[in-house]
Amino acid sequence: MSWVGSRVKRVEDPALLKGEGRFVDDIHLPGMLLAAVVRSPFAHARIAGIDASAALAIPGVHAVVTHADLPEAFRQPLPLLVPNPAIRYPVMQHVLAKDAVHFVGEAIALVLADDRYIAEDGVDLVVVDYEPLPAASDFRKAAAAGAPAAHAGRADNIAAEFAVGYGEADQAFARAAHIFKEELFQHRGAAHPMECRAMLAHQDTLTGTLTIWANTQAPHQLRDVYCRMTGAADDRVRVIAPNTGGGFGSKVQTYPEHIATAAAALLTKLPVKYIEDRREHFLSTHQERDQLWTVEIAVDGDGKVLGVRGSLMHDSGAYLPWGVITPFISATTMPGPYVIPAYRMKVTCVFTNKVATTPVRGAGRPQAAFAMERLMDRVARELGLDPAEVRRRNYVPADRMPYAVGLTFRDGSPVVYDSGDYPACQQLALDRAGYDGFRAEQASVRAEGRYLGIGIGSYIEGTGLGPFEGATVQVTPGGQILARVGSSDQGQGHRTMFAQIVADRLGVGPDKVTVTVGDSGGVAYGIGTFASRVAVNAGSSAHVAAGKVREKAIKIASHLLEAAEEDLDLGDGRVFVKGVPAVGKTLGEIAAFANGMPGFSMPAGITVGLEDTSYFTPQRSTYANGCHVAVVEVDVETGGVKILRYVTAHDCGTIINTMMVEGQVAGGVVHGIGNALFEWMRYDDDGQPLTVNFGEYLLPLATETPCIEQAHMQTPTPLNPLGVKGAGEGGTIPAAAAIAGAIDDALRPFGVKITQVPVTPEYLLDLIHKKS
Amino acid sequence: MHPFTLDRPRDLAAALALRAQAGRNDAPAEYIAGGTDMVQLLQEYVRQPERLVSLAGLLDNRIEIGPQGLRLGVAATMAEVAADPAVVEQFPLISEALLNSASPQVRNQATMGGNLLQRTRCPYFRDVGYAACNKRAPGSGCAAIGGENRWHAVLGTSDDCIATNPSDLAVALVALDAAVEIRGAGGSRSLPLVDFHRLPAATPHIETVLEPGEVIAAITVPASSAARRSHYLKVRDRASFEFAVVSAAVALEMDGARIRQARIALGGVGTKPWRVPRVEAALAGASLEPQSLRQAAALAAENAHGRGHNDFKIELMQRAIVRAVEIAGARA
Ligand SMILES: Cc1cc2nc3c(=O)[nH]c(=O)nc-3n(C[C@H](O)[C@H](O)[C@H](O)COP(=O)(O)OP(=O)(O)OC[C@H]3O[C@@H](n4cnc5c(N)ncnc54)[C@H](O)[C@@H]3O)c2cc1C
Numbered sequence A: 001m002s003w004v005g006s007r008v009k010r011v012e013d014p015a016l017l018k019g020e021g022r023f024v025d026d027i028h029l030p031g032m033l034l035a036a037v038v039r040s041p042f043a044h045a046r047i048a049g050i051d052a053s054a055a056l057a058i059p060g061v062h063a064v065v066t067h068a069d070l071p072e073a074f075r076q077p078l079p080l081l082v083p084n085p086a087i088r089y090p091v092m093q094h095v096l097a098k099d100a101v102h103f104v105g106e107a108i109a110l111v112l113a114d115d116r117y118i119a120e121d122g123v124d125l126v127v128v129d130y131e132p133l134p135a136a137s138d139f140r141k142a143a144a145a146g147a148p149a150a151h152a153g154r155a156d157n158i159a160a161e162f163a164v165g166y167g168e169a170d171q172a173f174a175r176a177a178h179i180f181k182e183e184l185f186q187h188r189g190a191a192h193p194m195e196c197r198a199m200l201a202h203q204d205t206l207t208g209t210l211t212i213w214a215n216t217q218a219p220h221q222l223r224d225v226y227c228r229m230t231g232a233a234d235d236r237v238r239v240i241a242p243n244t245g246g247g248f249g250s251k252v253q254t255y256p257e258h259i260a261t262a263a264a265a266l267l268t269k270l271p272v273k274y275i276e277d278r279r280e281h282f283l284s285t286h287q288e289r290d291q292l293w294t295v296e297i298a299v300d301g302d303g304k305v306l307g308v309r310g311s312l313m314h315d316s317g318a319y320l321p322w323g324v325i326t327p328f329i330s331a332t333t334m335p336g337p338y339v340i341p342a343y344r345m346k347v348t349c350v351f352t353n354k355v356a357t358t359p360v361r362g363a364g365r366p367q368a369a370f371a372m373e374r375l376m377d378r379v380a381r382e383l384g385l386d387p388a389e390v391r392r393r394n395y396v397p398a399d400r401m402p403y404a405v406g407l408t409f410r411d412g413s414p415v416v417y418d419s420g421d422y423p424a425c426q427q428l429a430l431d432r433a434g435y436d437g438f439r440a441e442q443a444s445v446r447a448e449g450r451y452l453g454i455g456i457g458s459y460i461e462g463t464g465l466g467p468f469e470g471a472t473v474q475v476t477p478g479g480q481i482l483a484r485v486g487s488s489d490q491g492q493g494h495r496t497m498f499a500q501i502v503a504d505r506l507g508v509g510p511d512k513v514t515v516t517v518g519d520s521g522g523v524a525y526g527i528g529t530f531a532s533r534v535a536v537n538a539g540s541s542a543h544v545a546a547g548k549v550r551e552k553a554i555k556i557a558s559h560l561l562e563a564a565e566e567d568l569d570l571g572d573g574r575v576f577v578k579g580v581p582a583v584g585k586t587l588g589e590i591a592a593f594a595n596g597m598p599g600f601s602m603p604a605g606i607t608v609g610l611e612d613t614s615y616f617t618p619q620r621s622t623y624a625n626g627c628h629v630a631v632v633e634v635d636v637e638t639g640g641v642k643i644l645r646y647v648t649a650h651d652c653g654t655i656i657n658t659m660m661v662e663g664q665v666a667g668g669v670v671h672g673i674g675n676a677l678f679e680w681m682r683y684d685d686d687g688q689p690l691t692v693n694f695g696e697y698l699l700p701l702a703t704e705t706p707c708i709e710q711a712h713m714q715t716p717t718p719l720n721p722l723g724v725k726g727a728g729e730g731g732t733i734p735a736a737a738a739i740a741g742a743i744d745d746a747l748r749p750f751g752v753k754i755t756q757v758p759v760t761p762e763y764l765l766d767l768i769h770k771k772s
Numbered sequence B: 001m002h003p004f005t006l007d008r009p010r011d012l013a014a015a016l017a018l019r020a021q022a023g024r025n026d027a028p029a030e031y032i033a034g035g036t037d038m039v040q041l042l043q044e045y046v047r048q049p050e051r052l053v054s055l056a057g058l059l060d061n062r063i064e065i066g067p068q069g070l071r072l073g074v075a076a077t078m079a080e081v082a083a084d085p086a087v088v089e090q091f092p093l094i095s096e097a098l099l100n101s102a103s104p105q106v107r108n109q110a111t112m113g114g115n116l117l118q119r120t121r122c123p124y125f126r127d128v129g130y131a132a133c134n135k136r137a138p139g140s141g142c143a144a145i146g147g148e149n150r151w152h153a154v155l156g157t158s159d160d161c162i163a164t165n166p167s168d169l170a171v172a173l174v175a176l177d178a179a180v181e182i183r184g185a186g187g188s189r190s191l192p193l194v195d196f197h198r199l200p201a202a203t204p205h206i207e208t209v210l211e212p213g214e215v216i217a218a219i220t221v222p223a224s225s226a227a228r229r230s231h232y233l234k235v236r237d238r239a240s241f242e243f244a245v246v247s248a249a250v251a252l253e254m255d256g257a258r259i260r261q262a263r264i265a266l267g268g269v270g271t272k273p274w275r276v277p278r279v280e281a282a283l284a285g286a287s288l289e290p291q292s293l294r295q296a297a298a299l300a301a302e303n304a305h306g307r308g309h310n311d312f313k314i315e316l317m318q319r320a321i322v323r324a325v326e327i328a329g330a331r332a
């Protein structure tokens, strides 16, 4: 049997369920200092001076570290990791604020003390002399001429401008039978993993190695940024990501606090730990926040799309740690699963005095899906067609795969949908949802004064982005099978997934494979866990490496057993002679031979060790796809929305573990429900955040989450040996679109049109009021 | 959190003496009961008492029902009162209001007294990053009036504060004509709950008529047939673990298909739990016809005053009244 494709129980869970997980905050090193951070209370201010003397006078406070106290190599901004020629001002945040702060929560100083309580008392006593400056808050206002500058001295707040597209969009519009235009405001809040950021840095005095334990999604990147800034050698710095309580994109970035904590450890020659609290997380962990889309669609008389064009404004926040990645992905995802003959999108990125925005689960795609799906619904409404039918007329048909869209993706490769059957996927979702029977139900409850509606959200998702991820598979003379992967796990179940892949190649059970993830010391190079890329990249690497180990084991066994390789087979952890299972060698015995014997030469043609390291480098992204159907009930008197049913049909290529894919999709949908109805990071006109706890920032709870009914399709991609596509973000991408479509549909009698997410009760009441 | 000392006095007299040394609000000493609100305020530096006086074990926690009505010892938890079979049967409004409040964990810990004295959820009040909040820092101004105010009150506001009282329980109790027993160093007194909370006027930092050091000892609710035919309707952004955007507590005495007497209080819209006598008067003798309910409910909006983001509450509260009356009226 094959382990890939089985519902293998997660190897991670027993320890987590028993409370034996080890998170950064569970690590206690002798002499360790606890850090608390002095953060800016102003969205924009000059720093005229800092007086730490009162804090330093508190017994138990060891040091206060400000910009001026940092070693020289640390007195610089973090590097811009994903440059783009469109960026006009590549402004990056300093490790600790130098002479100005640009958002509420920007780190100014670290107070290091015997415990966190003392450190926080110290923070209260650090006197920072601020000269407040006017702040750019709402990105729409900030983009206008004459708005307060987010960075003093700049003429305007336009961080970057670019356009993407193909074909002759204006010509398509000139000959269209119908043109429909929408202005869509979309807010996405933040990621909000349950575990906030956590880090611990310690330089070993014996070896000189700096070890940083951090709940990062990208240990290698953190190491590389640190080395790039300080000139340290790669092998003197090790980043380990232990158990991590969620990330959803927010923990991909290397943050100033990471580097500051490391600097503090070097300065004090003691281990330094910093654990972010929830309020700090609301203030200073990256978010995704606001986009404004002004989009137009041109269709012929049958509702077939001729072109799409428009502009997209994106709230970048105060800095550009990942350049313009999010709006770039948004703009290049807009065509979605449809044949759009001509497309043009102009993108403007705006600086505001708010924490930087970087990708959150879905990474700009949910907004693109929302924009495209709102247009599809609009076409259906205006032309009197069923929304499912309009989509059907426009889907890329299965026989046009692979389908080149005409765009260039963020990795520079052309956007080519490799495989999938989008019309069939929609049909699967509609059938599951009982779409055809819904209208009758809708009509009958409407007679009772109840408003039910159904909505569709379709999407594609570029997943498995390169450049690579590495894996080492090794068999020890003791017979242990070890797999080491650089990317880290935030709860997805990566160790289970790798164990399944390696087990298949080496003819053992997954329980026989010990997987280590999230250690920059495990493999030399790595990129990180984001963009639904680990199964594609690291999974393929593990598959290839385990295959190499398998070949080598057979080759050595052929030497030891004096049998031809073709006559050998591998199973139950042994290589044996086909038909004569008693004659064979265990993998441990083979590994012992490959590790050599003192004084004996290696036999000709046999290299040292039963081990292989592979770096799978995908040619380009694979495209997963799916279709969601939501059924909602709207209370037209209170503006309340209840999701009655939620159906997903999803194609992520070969499924490695159905149970884990279902978990990813369900979790993703809940994120999408939050974006559709609840999560709103509010700021006032001065850039002061208003929602800094979960009382004010609403996450969906069990009461808001329907049973998520899932159907799967599997169209393996030809782009990697496993045939897998990413599954981590698809649940989120079309959710807001499907829910908004359903609300529209429910409120048809009022002629209401949703052009904003989240949909709040007062927004709905206002729409209904205006129409009735 | 600022350092403080925690006193755990042996008896109430000692507690009263300790606390009475202090002033009225934001005083150097404060009581703490279940701690679910107080600890949050301490953590966020909103309250910075030098000393906390624990009421644990000092006050009655009994739930008693007799012919006169209900008596709740203030130390009873929200969970205990919500689940008490006699309360569920004879005062469903109270149980519903409690079960629609907070989360099971909070309800297990939070007391009746603490619930009536919980502080507003105005985000400016709860974030010391904002200088202007008359309730937190008297005389500093009100950030909500010109700021984000979708959460704020439309009734009973002043130019100095527009914060709502967040308690669901208080709304239900005010509808049921509850009274509070107050105990202080000088003795005891009893007072209708509707007179217990104060309007903000020019002194929003003084929220109740409690004198320094006084505690609430018990809540009494008179027996009435209306208490059985009641409903607590809570409109909120999320179906659990969330405060009211608007709520309506309704208790009805019916005369066949007509309302003999209605008692109605609103939450989420007033600076204190808000009784609407004009609506009640208009409903006396009315049928449950939507038209007459709507006309009566419109009277709740007299003197209502929105500040922009919260304008929607004025219409929403009328709809909440109508629906709550309909639901209560349909009950046996
Ligand atoms: C996440 C969350 C959600 C919530 N949601 C809701 C909700 O939906 N609806 C709702 O109504 N409430 C809600 N609450 C508030 C909750 O009901 C209150 O926190 C709780 O009732 C306070 O009770 P306590 O015993 O913990 O009070 P404490 O926190 O101990 O005290 C609160 C205040 O009351 C004073 N005090 C306490 N007892 C007495 C007494 N006997 N005499 C004089 N003063 C006294 C204290 O000095 C203090 O000022 C929520 C709370 C949380 C944390």
Ligand code: SF4
Residues within 6 Å of the ligand: B120, B122, B123, B124, B125, B132, B133, B134, B135, B136, B141, B142, B143, B144, B145, B152, B160, B161, B162, B163, B204
């Ligand atoms: S409404 Fe009241 S509590 Fe809120 S900021 Fe104004 S004064 Fe403070």
